[in-house]
Structures are given as C-alpha cells and as structure tokens.
Amino acid sequence: MKIVKGAGTVPDREPPVPGDAPAGEPRQERRTRWQSLRGRFDRRFSPYLFIAPYFLLFGIFGVFPMLFTFWVSLHDWSFIGGKAGFAGLDNYAFLVTDAKFWNALLNTLGIFVVAIVPQLLIALFLADTLNRQLRWRGFFRMGVILPYVTSIAAMAIVFGQLFGRDFGLINLSLESFGLDGIDWRSNRLASWVAIAVMIDWRWLGFNTLIYLAAMQAIPRDLYESAAIDGASRLRQFWQITVPMVRPTIMFTVIIATIGQMQLFTEPVIFSADYRGGNQNQFQTVAMLMFEEARQLDNFGYGAAISWIIFVLIVIFAVINVLFISRIRSAT
Amino acid sequence: MSVYAPTRSAAGTPAGPRTTNRPRRSASGPLREAGPLTYIALSLVLLFSAFPLYWMFVVATRGNQAIAQRPPAVLPGGQFAGNVVRTLENPAANFTTGLLNSAIVATTTTVSVVFFCSLAGFALAKLRFRGRNALLIGIVLTMMLPVQMAVVPMLIMMDAFDWRGDLRAVIVPFMVTGFGVFMLRQYALQGVPDELIESARVDGCSTFRTYWSIVLPALRPAMVVLGILTFMQNWNEFIWPIAVLGPDNPTVQVSIHNLNLGYTSDFALMFTGATFATLPLLLVFVVFGRKLIGGIMDGAIKG
Numbered sequence: 001m002k003i004v005k006g007a008g009t010v011p012d013r014e015p016p017v018p019g020d021a022p023a024g025e026p027r028q029e030r031r032t033r034w035q036s037l038r039g040r041f042d043r044r045f046s047p048y049l050f051i052a053p054y055f056l057l058f059g060i061f062g063v064f065p066m067l068f069t070f071w072v073s074l075h076d077w078s079f080i081g082g083k084a085g086f087a088g089l090d091n092y093a094f095l096v097t098d099a100k101f102w103n104a105l106l107n108t109l110g111i112f113v114v115a116i117v118p119q120l121l122i123a124l125f126l127a128d129t130l131n132r133q134l135r136w137r138g139f140f141r142m143g144v145i146l147p148y149v150t151s152i153a154a155m156a157i158v159f160g161q162l163f164g165r166d167f168g169l170i171n172l173s174l175e176s177f178g179l180d181g182i183d184w185r186s187n188r189l190a191s192w193v194a195i196a197v198m199i200d201w202r203w204l205g206f207n208t209l210i211y212l213a214a215m216q217a218i219p220r221d222l223y224e225s226a227a228i229d230g231a232s233r234l235r236q237f238w239q240i241t242v243p244m245v246r247p248t249i250m251f252t253v254i255i256a257t258i259g260q261m262q263l264f265t266e267p268v269i270f271s272a273d274y275r276g277g278n279q280n281q282f283q284t285v286a287m288l289m290f291e292e293a294r295q296l297d298n299f300g301y302g303a304a305i306s307w308i309i310f311v312l313i314v315i316f317a318v319i320n321v322l323f324i325s326r327i328r329s330a331t
Numbered sequence: 332m333s334v335y336a337p338t339r340s341a342a343g344t345p346a347g348p349r350t351t352n353r354p355r356r357s358a359s360g361p362l363r364e365a366g367p368l369t370y371i372a373l374s375l376v377l378l379f380s381a382f383p384l385y386w387m388f389v390v391a392t393r394g395n396q397a398i399a400q401r402p403p404a405v406l407p408g409g410q411f412a413g414n415v416v417r418t419l420e421n422p423a424a425n426f427t428t429g430l431l432n433s434a435i436v437a438t439t440t441t442v443s444v445v446f447f448c449s450l451a452g453f454a455l456a457k458l459r460f461r462g463r464n465a466l467l468i469g470i471v472l473t474m475m476l477p478v479q480m481a482v483v484p485m486l487i488m489m490d491a492f493d494w495r496g497d498l499r500a501v502i503v504p505f506m507v508t509g510f511g512v513f514m515l516r517q518y519a520l521q522g523v524p525d526e527l528i529e530s531a532r533v534d535g536c537s538t539f540r541t542y543w544s545i546v547l548p549a550l551r552p553a554m555v556v557l558g559i560l561t562f563m564q565n566w567n568e569f570i571w572p573i574a575v576l577g578p579d580n581p582t583v584q585v586s587i588h589n590l591n592l593g594y595t596s597d598f599a600l601m602f603t604g605a606t607f608a609t610l611p612l613l614l615v616f617v618v619f620g621r622k623l624i625g626g627i628m629d630g631a632i633k634g
Contacts, residue, residue, distance in 0.1 A: 039535075039537075042537050042538050043538065044460075046454075046458070046537075046538035046539065047454045047458040047459075047460035047463070047538075048460065050450040050451055050453065050454035050458070050538075050542070051450070051451045051454050051455065051466065053447040053450065053451070053506075053507060054447055054448065054450075054451040054470075054507045054509075054512055055466070057447075057503070057504075057506055057507045058473070058507060058509065061478060061485075061503065061504035061505075062473065062476065062478050062509075063473070064484075064488075065478060065481035065484040065485050065488065066476065066481060068481075068484035068487070068488070069481050069483060069484045071484075072483055072484055072487070077483075079486070126372075126373075126376060129365075129369050129372055129373060130373070131362065132362050132363045132364065132365040132369060133362045133363065133364050133365055134365045134369070134373075135365075138621065140373050140377070141624050142620050142621075142624070143373075143376070143377040143380055143381065144376060144377070144380060145620070145623065145624055145627070146380045146381065146384070146616065147380050147383075147384075149563060149612050149613065149615065149616040149620070149623070150384065150609050150612055150613070151566065151567060151583075151584070151587075151605070151608040151609045151612055152567050152569065153567070153569055153584045153587045153588060153591075153605075153608065154387070154587060154604070154605035154606070154608040154609045155383055155384075155387075155605070155609070157587065157591060157601050157602065157604075157605045158383045158384075158386060158387045158602065158605060159383060160591075161390070161398065161598055161601075161602075162383065162386070167398045167399050169386070169403060172401065172403065201379070201380070201383065204376075205380065206627065209624060209627045209628050210627060210628070212628065213627075213628040213629070220362075223363075258475050262477050262479065262480060262570075264569060264570045265567075265569040265570070265584075268569075268588070269587075269588070269591055272591050272592055273592070286480065286570065289480070289482065290482060290570065290574070293482055293483045293486075293574075294482070294574055299483045299486075299487070302482070302483045303483040303484065306480050306481055306482065306483060309477075309480050310476060310480065313475060313476060313477065313480075314475075314476070316475070317472065317474075317475035317476070318472075320475065321471055321472065
C-alpha cells in the first residue's frame with residue numbers, strides 16, 4: 001500500500017479498523033475518542049519513555065559515582081572502617097606533594113608520547129599504502145585490524161613473555177645479532193617502550209583505517225596537478241595527504257589521550273602487580289588510584305586521584321567537542 | 332500490513348546514508364598502482380599483527396620448554412589438550428566459570444546497549460519533545476567519561492546493593508553507553524527517512540510500533556557495528572571486574588589476572604588461558620570483521 005503524504009489525513013487519529021465497522025454509532029465514537037487520547041498520550045510521553053532507560057542508568061552509574069567520587073575524596077575513608085571524618089581538601093593537598101602521583105603522571109604521559117608518535121606516523125604511511133590499487137585489499141585490511149579484536153589482558157601476557165629478560169624472544173633476537181639483552185621491566189624507558197609496543201600493536205590498524213577513510217575523500221586531481229608540477233610522491237604525501245587529513249589526525253590524538261589517561265591493563269599485566277616495577281617506573285595514574293583504593297584501603301585518596309583523572313579527561317573531551325564542532329561548521 | 336512495504340523499500344535504497352553521501356565518489360581518476368614494495372611493506376605489517384597471536388598458540392600447544400628452547404620453537408606442538416585440562420583445573424583461575432561469566436556479561440550488555448541506545452537514539456533524532464537538545468548536549472559532554480575510573484564510589488555502592496562478587500555488578504552499570512546513543516542518533520538522523528515514520532503514524536502505529544517495525548530495521552547496519560564494539564569492550568573490561576569480582580566468580584579477564592599474579596613462570600598455563608580469552612573475540616572477528624571495518628571507515632566511531 002502506498003501512502004500519499006499530506007493527503008488530508010490527520011496524523012494523530014487512528015484510522016477505523018475495518019473489522020470493527022458494524023458496531024453501533026456511539027460506541028464507535030467513544031472508541032475513536034479513546035484512541036485519539038491514547039495517540040496523544042503516546043506522542044507526548046513516548047520520547048521520554050524511550051530516553052528514560054539511558055538517563056536512569058547513566059544517572060545511577062555515571063553521574064552519581066562521579067559526584068560521589070568527589071564527596072569521598074573530601075573524607076578520610078577506608079573500606080574496612082568506612083567514613084572516618086571530613087578531611088576537606090587534605091587529600092588534594094597531599095596529592096600535590098605526593099611524589100608517587102607526579103611519578104605516575106609522568107609515566108602516563110611519557111608512555112603516551114613514546115606510543116603515539118610512531119603509531120600515528122606508521123598509521124599514516126600504512127593508510128597511504130592501502131590507498132592504492134591493491135590486490136587482496138579486503139585481506140590486507142582484515143590483517144591490519146586483527147590486533148584490535150583481541151583480548152587486551154591476554155595479549156599483554158604474550159607481550160610480557162616476548163619482552164622477558166632471560167627467555168624473551170626479543171632479547172633472544174637481540175643477542176643473536178650480538179647485542180646485549182635489555183631488562184625491559186626494570187629500566188624506565190625500556191618499560192615504557194614495551195608498553196607502548198603493546199598499545200601500538202593494538203591501535204595501529206584502527207587508526208590506519210580511520211586515516212584511510214579520510215584519504216579516500218581527498219580529490220585526486222590535487223595529486224594530478226601536483227604530479228604535473230613535478231612534485232615527488234614523498235612530497236605529495238607531506239604536502240597534500242597529511243594536511244588534508246589533519247582534522248582526522250587531531251581527532252585520533254584526542255581519542256588516544258583520553259584512552260591513555262585510563263591506561264591500566266597492559267602495565268598491570270606487565271608488572272603482575274599494581275606498583276609498575278620496583279621503583280614504580282611504569283606505574284600509571286590509574287594503577288596508583290587502584291593501588292591506593294584497593295590494596296592500601298585508602299578510599300579517600302584513591303577517590304581524589306580518580307577525580308583528577310576525570311578533570312583531565314573532561315578537559316580533553318571539551319577540546320574534542322569544540323574541535324569537532326569547528327570542523328563540522330567549517331565543512 | 333502496509334507498515335512493512337515502506338520498510339523494505341528503505342532497505343532497498345543504497346544501504347543507508349553513509350554510502351550515498353560519501354565524498355570519495357568525487358575523487359576522480361584511478362588510484363595509484365601498488366608496486367612490489369607496497370606488498371612487501373604490507374606483508375611485514377601483517378606479520379607484525381599476526382605474530383603475537385601465532386606465538387601464543389605455539390606456546391599454548393607446547394610445554395614450558397618451548398620458551399627456554401634455543402632456537403625457539405616455530406611450529407605448534409601437540410600438548411594443547413593437556414594444557415587445556417591443566418588450565419581449566421587451575422584453582423586460582425577458575426577458568427570455566429570465568430569463560431561462562433564473560434559470555435553472559437558480554438552478551439547481556441551487548442543486547443541491552445543496542446536496544447536501549449537505539450530507543451534513545453531514535454527519540455533524540457526523530458521525535459520532537461521539550462529538552463531534546465539539552466539532553467543531547469548532555470550526552471555528548473559526558474560520553475567520554477569513563478565510569479570504570481570511579482572504582483571507589485562504585486565499590487561503596489555495590490556494597491550497599493550487596494552486589495559485590497555478583498555478576499550484576501559488572502552488567503548493570505554497563506547496560507547503556509552515551510557513545511551508543513550518540514552513534515545511533517547520528518545514524519538515525521540520515522538513515523531513517525522522516526516520510527517512513529510519518530506514514531507509519533498515519534497508519535496508526537504507536538511510537539513503539541514505529542520504532543520496532545521501521546526504525547529498528549533501518550538502523551541495523553549501525554547496530555551491528557555498535558554490537559561488535561560493545562561486545563569487545565565488555566569482554567575486555569578489566570579494572571572494574573578485578574576490583575569487584577572475587578576469584579570464585581571471575582570473568583575471564585579476572586582469571587587471567589589471577590593466573591598472572593600467581594604463576595608468572597608457567598607460560599604454557601598462562602598462554603592457554605590467554606588463548607581462551609582471545610578465541611571468542613577472534614570468532615567475532617571472523618564473522619563480523621568486514622562489518623567492523625566498514626563501521627570504522629564510515630565514521631561510525633567518530634559519530
């Protein structure tokens with residue numbers, strides 16, 4: 001049945017049901033009025049019913065915990081003893097002077113830098129490689145995204161072995177080239193590199209596909225005219241491709257920053273505790289929060305660290321929204 | 332029923348909005364031909380991608396001597412069955428429970444996220460009501476916030492609910508995501524034509540009926556991608572399950588964590604556990620891999 005729009009039908013009223021026609025006149029009328037009432041009720045309140053589950057659940061398990069985090073962070077609070085008194089901003093005052101916190105923040109940001117720079121560069125080149133006339137295109141794309149679809153903790157176990165000091169495959173290969181093996185867990189920079197490799201292994205393909213999509217949207221005549229002007233392929237890459245996908249690069253950087261603030265699984269599996277090495281050389285802020293809250297039973301301080309993580313993420317998220325809306329309005 | 336006719340014609344239009352307005356159509360001329368160097372580079376990347384998985388399988392099918400052996404073993408061995416039994420029987424890991432629990436948690440949250448987020452996404456995209464824009468902005472601003480980081484207050488809450496060690500603790504808080512609402516809202520905006528909704532209305536469909544028989548089928552491509560992402564995310568959830576679930580009732584990630592804490596040198600055991608935790612995701616990848624790639628490349632993730 002084809003419906004002609006705007007052909008004089010009133011959208012709110014339900015059409016008479018054919019089978020019910022023989023009913024008496026007044027009954028029919030009552031029925032229609034009831035149906036139109038129901039229709040109006042439906043139109044009015046259905047939208048709220050539809051969004052209610054989301055806002056209800058997010059209110060209880062999203063907004064409330066965030067605010068509650070702040071409340072707990074203002075107290076001396078332990079799991080065993082419960083709330084032990086108001087502490088004001090003492091937890092935050094301690095946080096500012098806590099060398100472990102600054103160390104964890106340094107590690108989090110340090111691992112980020114070590115991970116993100118090669119990851120984005122390689123992803124850009126890889127996307128450029130995939131953006132060609134390729135045989136087995138689908139196969140290569142599947143191969144690139146494969147690591148993204150694995151268990152993070154499981155792969156951290158595998159990488160933990162690969163980066164083992166004595167029997168790790170990576171040290172074995174280094175030694176077979178006549179180089180010294182590296183103690184990946186005790187050296188700060190080496191541990192950052194190992195964790196960065198795990199992150200990059202997982203996210204390289206994801207970013208590659210996002211860049212590839214952006215690159216496919218670049219008009220090809222740009223390249224043609226550049227080629228006529230005698231620009232080399234490398235030059236075309238840096239002067240056309242990279243500037244054209246810059247908004248996408250910014251997007252992936254912001255997403256990566258937000259993810260990085262929560263970095264937890266890889267370093268925890270890598271160190272097999274929450275300390276991140278003997279000198280906390282690769283303890284992240286999320287690990288410190290977990291250690292304080294769960295192991296040292298210091299809920300108040302753990303909550304303060306959580307709150308700082310939120311604040312940092314909110315800053316990044318706001319940048320994200322502003323940035324994306326700027327791109328949207330520009331296009 | 333007249334409702335179904337327009338639905339089918341919607342599915343017949345070139346598969347949603349993203350393919351039709353994709354700007355790549357404007358790119359003209361043939362792509363640059365790939366040379367042999369391209370194939371070599373791509374093969375190296377593939378090797379890098381697949382190797383850790385392959386190595387996991389090699390060690391899981393051999394004993395611990397595979398690790399110490401020089402040169403290292405290259406091919407899978409024949410001890411997989413033995414390792415599986417040893418891993419499943421390990422008292423610290425509780426792997427059977429862990430696998431079962433993870434399957435329950437990931438499936439429930441996926442179904443729930445896809446359902447509730449499509450409801451809310453539809454309402455925010457297509458229904459007019461007071462406060463719509465404010466609510467949408469609220470979602471966009473909060474969708475990046477990681478509930479997982481609120482470990483402390485969530486633990487206190489779970490004690491109040493008496494949910495500690497209970498699967499409800501790792502299911503209920505993750506039954507909706509702001510990301511899912513936003514993603515499906517963006518898709519519904521273009522992917523569900525207003526005319527279809529209007530005509531369903533004219534036919535006397537209730538709003539829920541309209542959602543069920545018109546919006547849901549039209550949203551399917553985006554829902555599949557959201558489903559894959561949600562399943563992966565909840566299968567991988569780590570910090571919150573290890574905080575709230577005990578060793579008796581773990582998810583598979585908790586099992587792995589407990590193995591890793593106690594048996595750091597028994598690699599055959601740990602790698603077999605790792606294989607358990609990875610295989611279901613690889614299965615998802617085999618079945619839905621192409622859809623996932625399409626979702627990432629169509630900007631579904633970017634919203």
